[in-house]
């Protein structure tokens with residue numbers, strides 16, 4: 696049954712994840728029970744999941760779960776599916792925080808809460824504010840914080856800098872939408888099922904990054920950092936936006952595939 700599904704999907708890992716979801720079991724179970732017969736009910740549920748995957752639905756939406764950093768997160772179609780390359784943004788954020796100092800951190804467009812939860816769980820003294828324009832996404836992020844028992848996290852609904860009104864932070868991070876609106880990939884594969892508002896951002900993909908770069912200084916402490924993810928071909932544009940706005944120590948970091956992935960700068964003016 697598993698082998699046939701793996702062949703249909705062309706991905707054994709996908710078939711395994713869907714079978715374990717239908718069984719309500721975790722991965723370890725499969726090793727001990729690989730040869731067990733499976734109930735009719737489970738077979739029917741598994742078959743339905745495989746058919747939906749074959750029709751293109753992302754595995755993470757079918758199982759409702761995705762691992763990110765050290766955390767297992769709930770994800771729904773209201774949230775982007777966290778990507779492994781976004782862990783670079785978490786690493787760069789953690790390098791700028793002292794684990795036992797009470798720094799204020801804001802994560803703009805938190806989605807499932809992946810970045811905010813990773814930072815908050817690594818830095819229990821940090822006070823993290825996670826924002827999103829989508830109430831449905833924030834509900835998912837709240838459930839994740841509750842289930843994972845991460846307490847040093849607050850939530851606020853609104854567009855980019857709006858929920859930060861009257862507040863300043865040592866660090867602002869974001870994985871905003873940055874795909875060009877006309878990019879054909881948006882109509883292909885898993886991206887078709889993810890919220891367009893979390894993926895695409897105007898003709899050159901930089902509309903939301905422009906707003907974040909322009910607005911963040913009003914909410915950064917002196918010497919505070921802004922760090923954001925972007926596309927592999929947007930490093931130079933991101934650095935130019937940061938420099939023109941007056942940030943210093945502007946840099947771009949590359950992901951494990953040696954592609955430009957995160958840029959940032961420091962706001963030196965109090």
Ligand code: GLN
Nearest residue numbers: 870871872873874893894
């Ligand atoms: N990295 C994602 C992709 O290209 C896009 C995520 C985003 O827009 N923030 O699939």
